[in-house]
Amino acid sequence: xxxxxxxxxxxxxxxxxxxxxxxxxxxxxxxxxxxxxxxxxxxxxxxxxxxxxxxxxxxxxxxxxxxxxxxxxxxxxxxxxxxxxxxxxxxxxxxxxxxxxxxxxxxxxxxxxxxxxxxxxxxxxxxxxxxxxxxxxxxxxxxxxxxxxxxxxxxxxxxxxxxxxxxxxxxxxxxxxxxxxxxxxxxxxxxxxxxxxxxxxxxxxxxxxxxxxxxxxxxxxxxxxxxxxxxxxxxxxxxxxxxxxxxxxxxxxxxxxxx
Amino acid sequence: xxxxxxxxxxxxxxxxxxxxxxxxxxxxxxxxxxxxxxxxxxxxxxxxxxxxxxxxxxxxxxxxxxxxxxxxxxxxxxxxxxxxxxxxxxxxxxxxxxxxxxxxxxxxxxxxxxxxxxxxxxxxxxxxxxxxxxxxxxxxxxxxxxxxxxxxxxxxxxxxxxxxxxxxxxxxxxxxxxxxxxxxxxxxxxxxxxxxxxxxxxxxxxxxxxxxxxxxxxxxxxxxxxxxxxxxxxxxxxxxxxxxxxxxxxxxxxxxxxxxxxxxxxxxxxxxxxxxxxxxxxxxxxxxxxxxxxxxxxxxxxxxxxxxxxxxxxxxxxxxxxxxxxxxxxxxxxxxxxxxxxxxxxxxxxxxxxxxxxxxxxxxxxxxxxxxxxxxxxxxxxxxxxxxxxxxxxxxxxxxxxxxxxxxxxxxxxxxxxxxxxxxxxxxxxxxxxxxxxxxxxxxxxxxxxxxxxxxxxxxxxxxxxxxxxxxxxxxxxxxxxxxxxxxxxxxxxxxxxxxxxxxxxxxxxxxxxxxxxxxxxxxxxxxxxxxxxxxxxxxxxxxxxxxxxxxxxx
Ligand code: SF4
Ligand code: SF4
Numbered sequence: 001x002x003x004x005x006x007x008x009x010x011x012x013x014x015x016x017x018x019x020x021x022x023x024x025x026x027x028x029x030x031x032x033x034x035x036x037x038x039x040x041x042x043x044x045x046x047x048x049x050x051x052x053x054x055x056x057x058x059x060x061x062x063x064x065x066x067x068x069x070x071x072x073x074x075x076x077x078x079x080x081x082x083x084x085x086x087x088x089x090x091x092x093x094x095x096x097x098x099x100x101x102x103x104x105x106x107x108x109x110x111x112x113x114x115x116x117x118x119x120x121x122x123x124x125x126x127x128x129x130x131x132x133x134x135x136x137x138x139x140x141x142x143x144x145x146x147x148x149x150x151x152x153x154x155x156x157x158x159x160x161x162x163x164x165x166x167x168x169x170x171x172x173x174x175x176x177x178x179x180x181x182x183x184x185x186x187x188x189x190x191x192x193x194x195x196x197x198x199x200x201x202x203x204x205x206x207x208x209x210x211x212x213x214x215x216x217x218x219x220x221x222x223x224x225x226x227x228x229x230x231x232x233x234x235x236x237x238x239x240x241x242x243x244x245x246x247x248x249x250x251x252x253x254x255x256x257x258x259x
Numbered sequence: 260x261x262x263x264x265x266x267x268x269x270x271x272x273x274x275x276x277x278x279x280x281x282x283x284x285x286x287x288x289x290x291x292x293x294x295x296x297x298x299x300x301x302x303x304x305x306x307x308x309x310x311x312x313x314x315x316x317x318x319x320x321x322x323x324x325x326x327x328x329x330x331x332x333x334x335x336x337x338x339x340x341x342x343x344x345x346x347x348x349x350x351x352x353x354x355x356x357x358x359x360x361x362x363x364x365x366x367x368x369x370x371x372x373x374x375x376x377x378x379x380x381x382x383x384x385x386x387x388x389x390x391x392x393x394x395x396x397x398x399x400x401x402x403x404x405x406x407x408x409x410x411x412x413x414x415x416x417x418x419x420x421x422x423x424x425x426x427x428x429x430x431x432x433x434x435x436x437x438x439x440x441x442x443x444x445x446x447x448x449x450x451x452x453x454x455x456x457x458x459x460x461x462x463x464x465x466x467x468x469x470x471x472x473x474x475x476x477x478x479x480x481x482x483x484x485x486x487x488x489x490x491x492x493x494x495x496x497x498x499x500x501x502x503x504x505x506x507x508x509x510x511x512x513x514x515x516x517x518x519x520x521x522x523x524x525x526x527x528x529x530x531x532x533x534x535x536x537x538x539x540x541x542x543x544x545x546x547x548x549x550x551x552x553x554x555x556x557x558x559x560x561x562x563x564x565x566x567x568x569x570x571x572x573x574x575x576x577x578x579x580x581x582x583x584x585x586x587x588x589x590x591x592x593x594x595x596x597x598x599x600x601x602x603x604x605x606x607x608x609x610x611x612x613x614x615x616x617x618x619x620x621x622x623x624x625x626x627x628x629x630x631x632x633x634x635x636x637x638x639x640x641x642x643x644x645x646x647x648x649x650x651x652x653x654x655x656x657x658x659x660x661x662x663x664x665x666x667x668x669x670x671x672x673x674x675x676x677x678x679x680x681x682x683x684x685x686x687x688x689x690x691x692x693x694x695x696x697x698x699x700x701x702x703x704x705x706x707x708x709x710x711x712x713x714x715x716x717x718x719x720x721x722x723x724x725x726x727x728x729x730x731x732x733x734x735x736x737x738x739x740x741x742x743x744x745x746x747x748x749x750x751x752x753x754x755x756x757x758x759x760x761x762x763x764x765x766x767x768x769x770x771x772x773x774x775x776x777x778x779x780x781x782x783x784x785x786x787x788x789x790x791x792x793x794x795x796x797x798x799x800x801x802x803x804x805x806x807x808x809x810x811x812x813x814x
Contacts, residue, residue, distance in 0.1 A: 036476035036496040041349065042356050043388065043493065049349040056348040117389040118356075122493070209475045211347075211454030215340050219451035223459040223470075225509075225721065 008190065009175040013168055016197040023200025024208060037206035038127075043118040051108030058102025062138075065095050070162045071169075087158075092149040099142040106135060130195070130202040137192040144184035155182060161189065261534040262558060262569040264578055265445065265465035265609050266508055266527065266718070267587045268517070269597045270438055271707055272615040273669070274524035277404065277436035279303050281516035281525075285440075288515050289502070294494025296362035296387050299399050300501035301516045303438040307415045307649065308402040310437075312358040315487040316416040316601070322352045323485030324448050324604030325541065333542050333605060335452055335483060343454060343479055352482040356493070360397045362387040388493075405434050417652035433618030433646045437653070440516060441488040441501035442600065442608030443467050445532060445556070446541045449500070452483030458498070463721065464529075465609065466503045474498050485604035509721035517716065526710075528585030528717040529578065530609065531558040531569060541605045546656035549602040556607070557592055560585070581719035586706055587611075594695075594703050596665045598654035613707070614654060614662055616669040618646035631677045633689045636670035668693045672707070675700050 027035065041048050069091055077087060110131060113119050148155040164177035178186065199205070285301035304310045318324060322337035337343070337352055356362075365382040373380035386393040402408045412418065443460075447467050450458040457473035458480055460466070469480075469489070476496040480489040489500045504514035508527075512518070517525040533556055540552035558565045560582040569579055582588065590597040590613065597611035619639050624630040640647065640663055647666070651659045671693045679685050679701075690700040706714065789802040 032472035033495070033497075035472075036474065038496045039476045039478055039491075040493075041353050041478060042491045045349070045353060045355050049351065052349040117391070121389060206475060209455065211344065211456075211475070211477065213456065214344065214454040217456060219335075220447060221450055221453075221456050221459040222462050224462045225464075 005175040005179050009164065009178040010168075010173040012190075013193055014173075016193045019197045020199050024205065027200050027205060035205050035209065036203070038203040040113075040119045040122060043122075044112060044116050047108055047112040047116075051105050051112060053105070054101050055105030055109055058098055058105055061094075061098040062102055062141075065091065065098065069158065070165045073162070073166070074158050088149070088154060092145065092154075095145055096142070096150060099138065099145065103138055103142060106138065110135070126198075126202050130198060130204060133191055133195040133198065137188060137195055140184060140188040140191055144182070144188050147184055148182065155185070157181070157185060161185060260536075260558075260565075260568050262531050262565060262572045262574060263465065263534045264463065264569075264574055264582065265530045265532055266443070266503060267465075267530045267591075267609040267611070268440070268503075268514075269526040269587050269590045269611045269613065271522075271524040271526075271613040272435055272437065273613065273617050274522035275303070275436040275438055275615075276522055277303055277305065278521050279400070280519050280521050281438055282399075284515045284519040285501075288504070290490075290499075292494075294492040295490065295499065297356055297359045297399075298490035298492075298499065300488070300490075301438065301440045302399055303436050304400060305403055305405055305408075306435055306437050306653070307412050307418050308405070308408060309411055309414055311399045312354055312487050313397070314414060314416055315485075317419075318485055318604070320352070321354070321482050321485070321487070323483055323487070324606055325446070327542050327544065327605070331542055331544070333446075333538065335448055336485075337452065337479075337483060343452065347454065347477055347479070350478055350482060353478055354481065354487065356388070357397075360399060360401075361393060363393055363395060417649060420652055420657070421648050433621065433649075435615045435618060437612075438516070439486065439488070439600070440514075440610060441467060441484075441503070442486055442606065442610045443501075443503055445534075445537045445553075445607035445609060446605065447484075448604075448606050449480040449484040449489050452479040453477070453498075454479055458489075461505075464505075464508065466505050466508070467500070468502060468505070469498050469500055471495075471497055471499075485601065485606065486608070508718055511718045511720040513716040513718065523710075523715065526586040526590065526706075526715050528587040529582040529719065530585065530587055530591070531560050531565060531574075531579075531582045532556050533558055537607060541607050546603045547658040549605065550599065550655055550658070550661055553599060553602060553607055554592060554595075557588070559592070560588060575719075575722055578719045581717050584717045586710070586715060586717060589703075589706060594668065594699070596668050596703070596707075598661060598665060600654060601656070602654075603656035612654060613669070614650045614665050616666050616673070619643055619666065619670070620673075631674050633671055633674035633686075633692070636674065637667055637692070640666050640670065664693070668695065668703070671695070672700055672704050676704050676708075 041052075074084070074087075078084075082090075113123055113131075144155075160177050160181050164174060167174040167177065178189070181189075282299055282301045282303055286299060289300050290296075290298045299311065302311045310316060315321065315323075318336060324336050325333045326336045328334050335343075338346070363384045363386050366385055367382050369380045370382050383392050384395050385391065402411055405412070443466055445465070447458075447460060450460055450467060453474075454477045455473050455475045457470045457475070459468060459470065461468065474497040476491075476498075478491055478498065480498050480500075481487070481491055483489075489498050491497075492499050504512075504516075507514060507518075513525075513527050517527055536556050540556045541549070543549060543552045558569075560566070560569075560579060566579055569582075570576075587597075591611055596613050598614060599608045599611050601608070616636075619636065620630040622643060623635055623639050628635050630636070647659050647662050648657075650662045650666075651657050655661045671689050675685060675689045675697070678689075685697055687697045690697045695703070789800050791803075794800060794803070
């Protein structure tokens with residue numbers, strides 16, 4: 001285990017997590033107004049109606065797959081009767097299909113973003129950076145799965161990558177676990193870690209505002225004007241001048257001469 | 260019974276001349292920003308016509324508003340909560356900007372900077388979305404005055420629903436203007452569709468607003484509003500809508516569109532309603548009964564039981580008094596001439612309309628008959644099916660009876676007042692024919708024809724003592740790029756200006772008006788003295804002169 005390993009597999013992930021958490025807090029505190037999904041559906045709907053659900057449902061599947069594969073230890077899985085072989089089959093085949101749906105969705109979305117001028121014009125630099133790492137993570141991950149699991153003999157990431165992630169979670173980081181992992185998996189991990197690092201500064205913040213509460217609230221929302229006042233601090237330079245507290249003793253009424 | 264107050268509007272369509280002043284002033288105040296170029300919180304459309312956005316009334320396509328399900332309960336037409344969340348990635352009924360129109364500007368620089376050529380330079384239209392040259396093919400009011408409507412009017416959703424024989428030749432028959440703002444509905448489907456809970460109805464005055472900090476751009480509200488009065492700001496990616504100019508309303512002033520209306524046809528005032536009965540009324544089975552159901556939700560502000568309950572529910576006395584003086588209450592509940600726009604959407608809209616009699620009058624006058632004779636008018640209303648059915652399609656879910664009642668009252672008023680104006684004896688029979696007395700007829704005439712500013716707009720001020728100070732009320736729209744970004748200061752500030760030397764004096768109309776009324780600044784900058792800069796010239800104020808000898812004791 002050398003310095004580079006420690007930096008890549010311990011320092012960098014923790015920095016990314018810190019950035020993810022603190023970034024979101026700061027953004028929520030100071031830029032609620034900028035916290036939106038930045039939907040471009042108003043410009044173009046036909047392509048979006050294919051691409052967006054494909055990508056989003058796909059990525060939700062990808063997320064679920066990663067939770068199962070990375071966070072649930074093999075022993076637990078076996079306890080529930082999921083054998084190594086069964087897991088491998090499921091993860092590989094379902095994973096590959098989901099990955100391709102997701103990538104296809106993303107390809108539709110990205111080509112729409114490039115080809116439709118209205119949409120291209122509102123694409124920010126941060127969007128491009130984010131797409132780079134998002135697409136990078138997806139593609140690298142898919143290549144790794146196809147290379148090792150589909151075409152190759154199969155690589156047991158549940159013996160290396162998964163324990164490494166759990167070691168990070170339990171604050172007993174073990175960089176050695178990642179040192180011997182095939183390059184493709186390593187690149188995939190690094191790329192996605194970077195994505196988490198920049199997450200709060202991109203449009204991806206919308207992921208954290210999944211409106212689950214909508215299922216449980218009454219339809220019509222009422223708010224009182226009073227309750228809403230002073231919801232936000234006054235912007236710099238716009239603070240109202242407060243009335244100065246008079247320090248001098250109470251003035252007597254001036255008395256006219258001639259009394 | 261739970262009494263709530265609603266700031267409401269009535270528009271008298273007979274007086275609209277289609278000048279679009281309301282739209283333009285509204286735009287200057289609220290939507291002259293990047294991202295909102297295409298949005299008109301107030302728009303005026305020619306009917307018959309497609310409206311703005313195009314065919315917004317076709318709910319089979321947009322799925323706006325509510326539907327009543329088999330169990331008699333209301334459901335959002337676009338689907339329930341789960342379906343909303345499932346389609347959040349791409350809203351299937353979200354209009355695109357082309358359904359409104361592609362905003363553009365002109366290349367004006369060309370006119371002054373072009374090199375000398377044989378042909379004069381032209382300012383070409385440039386798209387504000389792409390920056391490229393574009394052809395203008397549609398806009399917010401493309402079919403103004405029925406322009407080009409031989410081509411397009413058959414797509415008018417109301418005409419499409421009318422029977423074949425009535426549809427024919429409509430363009431020779433009639434035309435009128437329909438100014439529209441957000442309806443500030445009692446049962447708003449936009450609020451109900453917002454997954455983030457960012458949209459809300461204000462408890463105090465029922466104004467429907469979007470909290471810009473809470474909106475996440477899920478864009479469910481845009482198609483959910485059957486009137487298409489929520490707009491997606493494509494620069495900030497948040498929803499925005501008509502605010503009923505609440506900063507003005509809170510100060511007891513009318514909205515910009517009302518203030519500047521050339522025809523003086525808008526009325527503003529409070530309605531008290533029973534919040535507990537809204538859902539029940541919005542869910543009555545027969546669409547033709549929705550009008551009466553909504554009327555029955557409105558409470559009589561003179562009824563002692565209502566007053567007692569209103570006080571219990573925290574409505575201040577001056578607000579109750581304002582509800583009693585409300586022109587809206589008179590037009591909706593007393594004279595029953597105003598009707599809601601599309602009650603069949605079941606959102607309980609609160610901007611009502613007095614249907615135009617002019618299509619009927621025009622036909623009579625054009626045929627050489629007396630357009631002010633009560634009997635001729637009554638007969639024409641019975642016979643002229645085209646305008647009556649069309650108006651019914653707009654205001655009563657297709658039921659022609661309330662339209663006829665309303666039009667006959669207007670017709671009766673016309674001939675009753677003619678007699679009086681010509682110095683003839685007033686004919687009570689005309690009034691009685693529509694179930695009114697002569698005195699009522701004259702009162703209605705005064706309200707509809709010659710009402711003064713303070714009779715048209717009866718707006719109680721917001722209660723600042725409970726809201727601390729409106730000045731510090733953080734407005735959800737005053738963010739960068741938001742319509743309130745200037746941070747408009749309210750009347751509270753004028754006092755501050757008077758009190759504290761060095762406080763910048765702002766020059767809004769409101770401050771000016773308040774300053775004018777400020778005869779007695781009780782706390783001038785130097786205690787015991789009046790700051791002459793704040794003196795309005797209206798007589799002697801306290802502290803203007805040093806205390807006289809008597810005040811000081813003996814001379
Ligand atoms: S008219 Fe206004 S209050 Fe009613 S649903 Fe539409 S946006 Fe909401
Ligand atoms: S300003 Fe008044 S008269 Fe002119 S279009 Fe608007 S509503 Fe009609």
